[in-house]
Amino acid sequence: MxxxxxxxxxTVALATSLAGRAQTPPLRPPAKDxxxxxxxxxxxxxxxxxxxxxxxxxxxxxxxxxxxxxxxxxxxxxxxxxxxxxxxxxxxxxxxxxxxxxxxxxxxxxxxxxxxxxxxxxxxxxxxxxxxxxxxxxxxxxxxxxxxxxxxxxxxxxxxxxxxxxxxxxxxxxxxxxxxxxxxxxxxxxxxxxxxxxxxxxxxxxxxxxxxxxxxxxxxxxxxxxxxxxxxxxxxxxxxxxxxxxFQNWEEVGRWYWNLQKDRIEPTPAIRAKASELTKGMTDDDAKLRALYSFVSTQYRYIGIAFGIGRYQPHAADDVLSNNYGDCKDKHTLLASLLQASGFTIYPALISSSWKIDPWLSAAWQRKRCRLARHHAGGCALRLSNDSFAQQAGIGYVGREIDSATLHARRSAFPQH
Structure with missing residues (x-):
């Protein structure tokens, strides 16, 4: 089909034919392919x-x-x-x-x-x-x-x-x-x-x-x-x-996506209650992060749809909480809302799972997956991912060089809480 x-x-390939030569060869046109x-x-x-x-x-x-x-x-x-x-x-x-x-x-x-x-x-x-x-x-x-x-x-x-x-x-x-x-x-x-x-x-x-x-x-x-x-x-x-x-730069892309998402991650009473339940008795930030991340990554079925197919805007965090499944941007939205309800500052980071990002050409199609990034005191970004490796490994720190154009766009475009 x-x-x-x-x-x-x-790929560009040009077909050429070399005419055979006698001892005193006349010029002949190339053989037809x-x-x-x-x-x-x-x-x-x-x-x-x-x-x-x-x-x-x-x-x-x-x-x-x-x-x-x-x-x-x-x-x-x-x-x-x-x-x-x-x-x-x-x-x-x-x-x-x-x-x-x-x-x-x-x-x-x-x-x-x-x-x-x-x-x-x-x-x-x-x-x-x-x-x-x-x-x-x-x-x-x-x-x-x-x-x-x-x-x-x-x-x-x-x-x-x-x-x-x-x-x-x-x-x-x-x-x-x-x-x-x-x-x-x-x-x-x-x-x-x-x-x-x-x-x-x-x-x-x-x-x-x-x-x-x-x-x-x-x-x-x-x-x-x-x-x-x-x-x-x-x-x-x-x-x-x-x-x-x-789009003239990644800041424009970042502002566009933030406007799509910001209302969807606002914690509702149900989100605040679930965040409080999952982090009850915890005082360490990393422990809270791991608890909330583990809940979203293991208890919610992931539907693998590339960012941009169908809808760019995620569903509201409250809807994802009750549905028990979501694509990358939906799971990010739920996690972001739970983290925000727990006092964390977070940013969405749109990355590509297929090809290297071209920092000069800013466009929505280059970002095929949605991840979550959080500022860390050490100057790095904490990336919370929905992919299978991250689910096995838990939460990890990634250096600033990892998709830095994306994280920079997110930091400059989103309000600082």
């Missing part, structure tokens, strides 16, 4: 994004894929178009197959299903991610698949702000892939992408960035695949090929 939304991946054994060839893929100052966007994608084997049919025979139902609408203009004999088969609207995504089925209270699945009609070996789809926002995630990341296709042969991102010409936006293929143009009050890409060799590298698995586990994946953000 092919997902037709989100980030694709990229033979892709006949490839499962499928992406002949053309175009993605166009347009943002406005309010934070809304439209996204158009058109693709043309030549399918050549049964494996290609399996890969491209079912298309998936993910979208967030609370803030987005996706419309599929057409899905059609151009047959080898010259005829065209159009996939009817009846073949389009609107389904909950896997993560939504697992935790419907937390995610509004849905997918439109299209079973491609009449796709066979040698056929050309064409489709076009549009996404647009019904409500921006963060009014007045926008961000985006994109990876070019790394899976198989790609002859021509293009990405265009438009934004208001006067808007200050941080942009990061491959400079070699980047062009910028101004038109009718907009600034448009365009990148082109091709992948003309399909090489399997087991060592590279193994390295990617290790990097994924260690949170060292490279950044996306193209990244943009209207």
């Amino acid at each position: 092919i997902r037709c939304w989100g980030a694709f991946s990229l 033979d892709y006949s054994r490839e499962p499928a060839i992406i002949e053309q893929m175009s993605t166009r994004i347009a943002f406005d100052n309010g934070g809304s966007f439209t996204r158009d994608q058109t693709s043309r894929v030549r399918v050549q084997t049964d494996a290609g049919i399996k890969q491209w025979g079912l298309l998936s178009f993910p979208f967030q139902s609370a803030t987005q609408i996706v419309e599929i203009d057409y899905v059609r197959v151009r047959k080898v004999d010259g005829s065209t088969i159009v996939t009817p609207a009846d073949n389009i299903q609107d389904l909950d995504s896997e993560i939504t089925r697992s935790a419907p209270f937390y995610s509004d991610l849905r997918e439109k699945h299209v079973a491609v009609k009449g796709l066979g070996n040698g056929d050309i698949l064409e489709y076009e789809a549009h996404w647009h926002t019904t409500k921006p995630l963060i009014p007045g702000q926008f961000w985006f990341q994109y990876n070019f296709h790394r899976d198989g042969i790609v002859l021509d892939e293009r990405l265009e991102i438009k934004m208001p010409a006067e808007r200050a936006v941080k942009v990061k992408g491959p400079q070699a293929t980047q062009t910028i143009r101004m038109e009718a009050g907009s600034r448009a960035y365009t990148w082109t890409y091709s992948r003309l060799q399909s090489v399997k590298d087991p060592e590279s695949d193994q390295k990617n698995e290790i990097d994924t586990a260690l949170g060292r994946l490279p950044s996306a090929d193209v990244q943009i953000s209207s």
